[in-house]
Structures are given as C-alpha cells and as structure tokens.
Amino acid sequence: MPELLITLITIAVVVGAIPGVCNYLILLERKLSAWMQDRVGPNRVGPMGLFQPLADGLKLLLKEEVIPSHVDRVLFLIAPGISVFTALLAFAVVPFGPVGDASVPSIIRFIIAPNIDMGIVFIFAVGSLAVYGVVLGGWASNNKYSALGALRASAQVVSYEIPLGMSVLGIALLSGTLNLEQIMKQQVDGGILAWNIWFQPLAALMFFTASLAEANRLPFDLAECEQELVGGWHTEYSALKWALFFLGEYTHMITISFLTSILFLGGWHFPGIAEADSVYMGAWLVKLLVLISKAFFFICVMIMLRWTIPRFRFDQLMELAWRVMIPLSLANLLMVMFCAHFGASRWWLLPGSLMLFAAWGMISASLRDTERRAKPGYVRKKAVVAHDSHSTSHSSAH
Amino acid sequence: MNVWMQQHPATLLGLVIWAFGILWLMPSRRPGQIRSQRIGISIAAAGLLLFCGSFGKSTSDLASEVMFWVFAAGALGCGVLMITSRNPVYGALWFALSTLSTCGLFMVQSAPFLAAATIIVYAGAVIVTFLFVIMLAQQSGAAGYDQRSQQAIPATVAAFVLLGALSMTLQSAPPQFVRVEIQAPVVQEQQAGTMMTLDPNKPVNPPEPDAIPNYLSRADYKTPVGSLKGLGRSLFGDYLFAVELAGTLLLVASIGAIAIAPRREEGAL
Numbered sequence: 001m002p003e004l005l006i007t008l009i010t011i012a013v014v015v016g017a018i019p020g021v022c023n024y025l026i027l028l029e030r031k032l033s034a035w036m037q038d039r040v041g042p043n044r045v046g047p048m049g050l051f052q053p054l055a056d057g058l059k060l061l062l063k064e065e066v067i068p069s070h071v072d073r074v075l076f077l078i079a080p081g082i083s084v085f086t087a088l089l090a091f092a093v094v095p096f097g098p099v100g101d102a103s104v105p106s107i108i109r110f111i112i113a114p115n116i117d118m119g120i121v122f123i124f125a126v127g128s129l130a131v132y133g134v135v136l137g138g139w140a141s142n143n144k145y146s147a148l149g150a151l152r153a154s155a156q157v158v159s160y161e162i163p164l165g166m167s168v169l170g171i172a173l174l175s176g177t178l179n180l181e182q183i184m185k186q187q188v189d190g191g192i193l194a195w196n197i198w199f200q201p202l203a204a205l206m207f208f209t210a211s212l213a214e215a216n217r218l219p220f221d222l223a224e225c226e227q228e229l230v231g232g233w234h235t236e237y238s239a240l241k242w243a244l245f246f247l248g249e250y251t252h253m254i255t256i257s258f259l260t261s262i263l264f265l266g267g268w269h270f271p272g273i274a275e276a277d278s279v280y281m282g283a284w285l286v287k288l289l290v291l292i293s294k295a296f297f298f299i300c301v302m303i304m305l306r307w308t309i310p311r312f313r314f315d316q317l318m319e320l321a322w323r324v325m326i327p328l329s330l331a332n333l334l335m336v337m338f339c340a341h342f343g344a345s346r347w348w349l350l351p352g353s354l355m356l357f358a359a360w361g362m363i364s365a366s367l368r369d370t371e372r373r374a375k376p377g378y379v380r381k382k383a384v385v386a387h388d389s390h391s392t393s394h395s396s397a398h
Numbered sequence: 399m400n401v402w403m404q405q406h407p408a409t410l411l412g413l414v415i416w417a418f419g420i421l422w423l424m425p426s427r428r429p430g431q432i433r434s435q436r437i438g439i440s441i442a443a444a445g446l447l448l449f450c451g452s453f454g455k456s457t458s459d460l461a462s463e464v465m466f467w468v469f470a471a472g473a474l475g476c477g478v479l480m481i482t483s484r485n486p487v488y489g490a491l492w493f494a495l496s497t498l499s500t501c502g503l504f505m506v507q508s509a510p511f512l513a514a515a516t517i518i519v520y521a522g523a524v525i526v527t528f529l530f531v532i533m534l535a536q537q538s539g540a541a542g543y544d545q546r547s548q549q550a551i552p553a554t555v556a557a558f559v560l561l562g563a564l565s566m567t568l569q570s571a572p573p574q575f576v577r578v579e580i581q582a583p584v585v586q587e588q589q590a591g592t593m594m595t596l597d598p599n600k601p602v603n604p605p606e607p608d609a610i611p612n613y614l615s616r617a618d619y620k621t622p623v624g625s626l627k628g629l630g631r632s633l634f635g636d637y638l639f640a641v642e643l644a645g646t647l648l649l650v651a652s653i654g655a656i657a658i659a660p661r662r663e664e665g666a667l
Binding site: 075116117118121122124125126128129131132135136139147150151154155157158161165177178 | 487491494510511513514515517518521522523526527529530533534626
C-alpha cells in the first residue's frame, strides 16, 4: 500500500514539524516585537537566543500540572486537546508545496488528503469547531474572567465566520471549484496575471482580517485581553495545557498564512524562478521554498500587526464584522456574480473592488455622523468652539 | 396500520420498551428523587436491540456497515445523553457530538458537502450560540428548573410516535431507490480568464422523469449529486423554487427577530 505509506509519512512529517515550527514562531514573535520596540529580545540561551524555544518547551513540559479544585475536571482537560486537534485537522487539506509537480520524488506528497473536492468548506467546518476549545476552557475554569473571555470568543467567532466564508466564495465562482489544489493550479498555469489578488483584492483583505479574528490574534484577541481579563479563557491554565492552547493558535496562524498565499497569491508560483514550465535541478525545492516564503511573509505581517494596531473595543469588533465586512463581502460576491453572468472581463473586478472599498468607507463615515447627531447628548462642534473661546477670553481677562 | 402492527410486533414492542427506558432516564420532576440509571439504560438498550433486530439485514459491505453502526450508535447515544443530562452545558455538548455523528453518517453515504455544511451551521454556529446563551444566562450555576425535564411524557410519546410512523413507512413500502451512476468528475482544463462553462456533452434540458414527485421541485435523477458541482446544479436548478422559498422564510424570520428585539433606548445593551 504505497498510497497509505505516503499518507502516513506525510502525517508524521506535518505533525512532527508543526510543533517545532510553532516553537520557533514564538521566538520570531519575541524577536520581532523586541526589534519593533527597540529592545534586544531573548539572547541568553544559545547564540542570539536560538535555543530559547527549546528551553521554553522543556520548561512547559516539566512544570507542575496545576488543576484548580473548583474546575469542571473533564472539560478542563479536554479543552486544550480540542484546540490542537481542530487546528491540526484543518491542515490536512492544505497543500504546502508543489502538489502534483512532475519533478517531485514520488515518495513526497505536499498534502495529507489530496483531491478533496470541497477543500475550503472542510477547513471552515473544522475551523468552526475550534472555538469549542476556547469556550469550554473558559467555562470549565469556573472563573469570572475565563467565562467573560469565553463569551467574547463565541460571539466573535460566530460573527467572523460569515465574512470569512463569503470572501472566498468569489474565488470559488471565478475558479469554478473549491478544491485548493485546483485553485492553485489555475493560478500557476496562468502566470502572475492570473493571481487571484488582482481580481479579488478586497476579498483578500477581508479574508486575512476575518481569519485573524478566527485565530484570536491581535487586534482581535478580546478573548484573552490581558488588561481587562487577566488571561481571559486561559487564566486558570498552566504548563503543558496552556502550551497546547498556544500550539493550536500558532498552528492556526500557519494554516491561515498558507491559505492566503494559496488562494490569493498564486501558491508556489513566482515569475522567473518558479513557473509552471520551469524544469531545472531541484525545481520542486525552489517551488516549495517560494510557497513557504509567502506563508512566512504573512506570519511576519501578523506579528507586526500585533504591535501596530491597538486592540478593538468589543462593540467596535462587532461593528466591523456586521456593518462593514458582511455587507462588503456580499457586495463583492454580487460583483463577481454579475461579472460571471454577463461574461465581462475579470479585470473589471479590480477597479470594482477599489471603488466598493472607497464607497463603503464614505457610506459608513456618513452613517456614523448621522448616528452621532441622533444621540441625545450631541452638541454641535461650533457651539463647543465658541464656548471654549469664551472661557479662554474670560480667564485671560482676569 | 393494523396490518403493519400484526406483521411487525417486534418493532412495536421494541419501540414501546425503548420509550419507557428513555422516560426512565429523563431527569425527574422532583429534585430529590433519583432513579437508578442502570435500570433505565438496560431497558432502553433492550428496546433498541429489539427494534433494530426487527429490521432486515443490510446488504452493504463490512467497512461501511461498521462505520454505519459506530456513527448511528454515537448519534443515538449522544442524543439520549443530551436529553437526560442535568447540566445544560453538557446537554449542548452532547448535542454537538450527536450532530457530528450524524455528519459521519452523511460521510458514509458519500455526501461530504452536506456533512461539512451541517458541521458549519449546527456544530459551529447554532450550538456555540446555545453555549453563549447558557453561559450568559447562568453565571451563578444552573437554575433548578433547568435540572429536570419539562413535559417528559408528552415529548417522549410524540417522538416515538414519529419514529414509529417512520419505521412503518420504511417497512411497509420499501422505496425503490434509483441507483445513480456517479460519473467521474470531468476535469476541464480551464484557462484563467474564461468562466466556468457547462459540460458540452451533457444535454441542456435533461429528459423529464416519468413521474413528477413534487410540484415544487423537479428532481432530476440523472444529475450526479455526489460531486459539489452536481449538488449545486441540482439545488439551484431542480430545487430552485424550494430554495427560494426557504430563503424568503429565513428573511421574514430575521426581519421579525429584528423587529421584536428591544431598542437601545429601551434598555438593551
């Protein structure tokens, strides 16, 4: 059974590699944060702090397992497992290299489950289960802060799933398939001008934003929100159980980065070095590296966003999902449908997306203005200025 | 119906015993009284075995047989645990597991999209909302009225009458299933920049089936429904009217929900 053997090898490689990669992503996050804040970052263990993740991992493994007496024991123990399980399961249909490339040795396959007809839908289905880890962890902890974090997480994930799914529907319409390998292949065959980002820039932005919210990354990490909720849903967790939660989060980050690269940035295609017809020694390695660098780029963007955009307030978070992203993704989908139905060129979608973005910005700005005026305590700006000048002149007269 | 009762006494008896076992397992109305769970489980299991045994043997292969029984047992067991658990949060979780088992059954029947959609809608959104409401409403532990089942007897009777009607339909008139030849998915070499086109080999208007089963929808048995494309074409072609009707109903429901929700001035959040 060579097929089964290849699948087992791929599973072993992925499951073995992801925790190591996640460990080093934490180092990357700390180093990048330090760089952005003009600090040095971890530099004690090994050269340039390179062995810091190993030390951290050992510490988390060997730390005492604390289970508080007031928790719901079963759910408390299951929750971190659900987090990791769903995050790893979603990776099963993500192609992480040049799948089906002729130059790849037959023993290597860059996807665990190939030819899944509904690849993206599977990822959404599994991803929608990931919130159970957070919700159950928060509820089982029997702690006010944890429960608040879990409440926020459940509302947030349910809201952001809608724009996440709808932003990809445009691509599904354009490519005529939901299979990730097929979507990647179409972009690769068409060259750089067939990358979906040219036709769906708005969808790419919304997909990335919504998946940040799904992964509980800043600026959407209202569920753990240290300043208000101590640690949010993981307040009562420590040692390996805490580490498992974060393994799940970082795996989610990796999946998102791969998905964004595959759906919108042409997968392993890069003009000049990794084209569909480039056959040279080790071409598949270059293609693999191209895809991994694209994913790495998105991971770096996520980490840098953490120190660039402050955390939202909860009502702002909900407003972004329901009043901005859902209408916008609907409009974007409608645009693609019109384009497909009347057989217009795909290039109309690029100016269309930009216009949609600008128009929605203006509409929501004017809506906000009307809303502010309708509030009972509204004071017109002019009056405030007059009052201020009056008071200053008054005080200066004295 | 009388004929069915005479021909299948085991089914009827199994249903009655099973219903009694479920009724026994339900959290009782008086909080002090706790019935033995073991007795209830054995009664329900006996009834279930009798019920299942009264059906004929299936003809599928061993692998799908095993998977069917695993998922079916999971769905039923989790369903029973859902209605019998005293803690609402656990009830919601058993509901989620029961939904997941049902999705496993869909998978066995090679309907992966239906399974994924059910997971997204039910396990991923509806039950998460349940959990949200339960956690929001009961931060100080479950209330007493949530720890016992309301209207246990009418609910059990209604559910088992429905189940009996279903099994009667299945047993007295075995439906003639139409074997659908699932075509291998036609992989079209699509150029980027051209839109998806219909398969030219397929006739645009498939011939009418002999009998139209439902006036609202025109099921076309020749469309391969196993693939995502076939499902979409069937849903938005053959069943367009039903889909639009359901969409309108949902729209009306959501407008109603917005209309009866309290405004901000009325003291909502």
